[in-house]
Amino acid sequence: LVESGFEGRLNDPITSFSGGQRMKLALTVAMLRKADILLMDEPTNHLDVLNVQWVVDYLMGDPCKNVTSLIVSHDTKFLDNVATHIIHFDTLKLNNYKGNLSKFVERFPEAKAYYDLTASKLAFKFPKPGPLDGVKSKGRPIMSMTDVSFTYPGCEKPQLEHINVRVSMASR
Incomplete structure (x- = not known):
């Protein structure tokens, strides 16, 4: 824990940690337990640039060479740095592609919207909220x-x- 940057915080309640500190602590616990599989949902959320690099270094380093990581992330740069395979859900099927996100987009240009997070052919339109009983004014x-x-x-x-x-x- 000290090597992961938690010196001086070893007796602090977890509830006092920021979102980024909790994310880093969860990964540190997985490291200490020598996890074979890491399930990571938005692992770079709440992390500053230095801690994102810490996660990249850990995932790409020797301790993780025999670890499977399943990562869901909107951080395309992070995925480019750590992904070795992309699992793509398309027409109700999961398809596995070797390579990082950039390689996947090269092979499937229609997936560029995933890479640069721009609008794609899919669009969601929510209906206007209906009236509330007893409320007559829009501005009050x-x-x-x-x-x-x-x-x-x-x-x-x-x-x-x-x-x-x-x-x-x-x-x-």
Whole structure:
């Protein structure tokens, strides 16, 4: 744990850790347990550039040479650095392709939208919300909160302070 950057935090409650620290701690625990399989959902979320590189170095280093990692990520640069195979779900089938995300996009240009996260031929359109019983005005608040604060459990300082929120039909 000390080698992974948790010196001085060994007795702290996990609830006091940031999202990135929790992500790194989970991977550190998997390292210590010598996991054969890593299931990683958005492993770079909440991580700064140095810690993303720490994850890349770990996944590509000797400790992981016989480890299978199944990674779901929107971080295309990260996937380019760590992926050796891409599993693509297409027409109700899972297809396995050797190579990183760049190689996959070279082979299937229609997948470029995955790579650069631009719009593809698929589009979602949500319906307009319907009326609420008893609410006649679009601009009048149907809910409001004033001077709201929020502190994560185990943290000393609030993450949000003196927040005011008003919700109306127009803001939906």
